[in-house]
Amino acid sequence: MSLVDLAAVSFAYGRGRSVLDGVDLRIEAGRNLGIVGESGSGKTTILRLMLGLARPTAGRIAFRGEPLDPGNRPFMRGFRRAVQAVFQDPYSSLDPRQKVADIIAEPLRSLKVETDVDAAVAGALASVDLPPDTAGRYPHEFSGGQRQRIAIARAIVSRPDLVLADEVVSALDLTTRIRIVDLLKTLSEKTTLVLVSHDIGFVALLCHDLVILEKGRIVEQGPARDILSAPRHPYTRRLLASTPRLADFA
Numbered sequence: 001m002s003l004v005d006l007a008a009v010s011f012a013y014g015r016g017r018s019v020l021d022g023v024d025l026r027i028e029a030g031r032n033l034g035i036v037g038e039s040g041s042g043k044t045t046i047l048r049l050m051l052g053l054a055r056p057t058a059g060r061i062a063f064r065g066e067p068l069d070p071g072n073r074p075f076m077r078g079f080r081r082a083v084q085a086v087f088q089d090p091y092s093s094l095d096p097r098q099k100v101a102d103i104i105a106e107p108l109r110s111l112k113v114e115t116d117v118d119a120a121v122a123g124a125l126a127s128v129d130l131p132p133d134t135a136g137r138y139p140h141e142f143s144g145g146q147r148q149r150i151a152i153a154r155a156i157v158s159r160p161d162l163v164l165a166d167e168v169v170s171a172l173d174l175t176t177r178i179r180i181v182d183l184l185k186t187l188s189e190k191t192t193l194v195l196v197s198h199d200i201g202f203v204a205l206l207c208h209d210l211v212i213l214e215k216g217r218i219v220e221q222g223p224a225r226d227i228l229s230a231p232r233h234p235y236t237r238r239l240l241a242s243t244p245r246l247a248d249f250a
């Protein structure tokens with residue numbers, strides 16, 4: 001059974017025009033999915049819908065075959081434990097007043113996961129290659145790349161089945177990006193990733209499948225290898241042409 005299914009999903013903010021139109025996609029456990037499109041194509045909106053932060057105007061979203069219903073509390077408790085997210089900006093996504101240990105432990109506390117919290121935090125820090133003393137410090141003491149590792153540690157501490165990541169490397173320099181890509185590659189041995197990015201070269205490094213989004217519509221989807229070697233849609237070709245480093249990845 002697939003982890004997440006979107007069937008004919010459309011969405012509009014308020015009474016505005018549709019920003020997503022008839023989106024069909026499926027996330028299979030163990031197959032990382034990349035959602036790629038230009039700025040404004042609706043990538044972040046898809047993630048918000050998948051997280052239950054907004055509801056589709058039309059269509060259906062299911063998690064493990066059950067409707068994703070933010071009003072269904074027992075369902076949402078299990079869902080929140082299984083699905084976590086990492087956002088673009090490692091500067092604004094971490095509460096500056098909280099110690100790193102408390103930031104990382106937050107999902108365990110809010111989900112009331114019965115576990116040894118200190119040990120779980122230490123384990124999550126080790127998974128993202130940060131030293132144990134990171135736990136007692138504050139976010140401002142760390143670089144952008146280290147902060148993104150802290151955000152990733154928070155996302156994996158509850159051992160989710162699925163991690164949704166929105167432009168997680170865009171704010172980072174090239175060397176730091178490469179390190180985060182390596183880290184995500186290792187983490188994806190244990191959890192399925194959905195990566196949202198305008199950078200097809202970045203997602204192609206980590207994803208088995210790609211969805212190409214143009215103005216709220218999927219114009220192409222399938223195995224990353226096929227799309228990279230033989231893009232069918234002109235928009236996909238444009239995205240590929242705007243990724244000069246892709247030759248190094250393919």
Ligand SMILES: Nc1ncnc2c1ncn2[C@@H]1O[C@H](COP(=O)(O)OP(=O)(O)OP(=O)(O)O)[C@@H](O)[C@H]1O
Nearest residue numbers: 013016019037038039040041042043044045046198
């Ligand atoms: N809160 C909002 N209210 C109204 N319109 C919004 C809101 N958030 C996004 N939009 C609009 O929805 C469309 C899709 O935005 P979305 O953020 O999902 O795109 P994106 O592909 O993630 O873009 P970016 O890469 O720039 O973040 C855009 O036209 C945007 O202006």
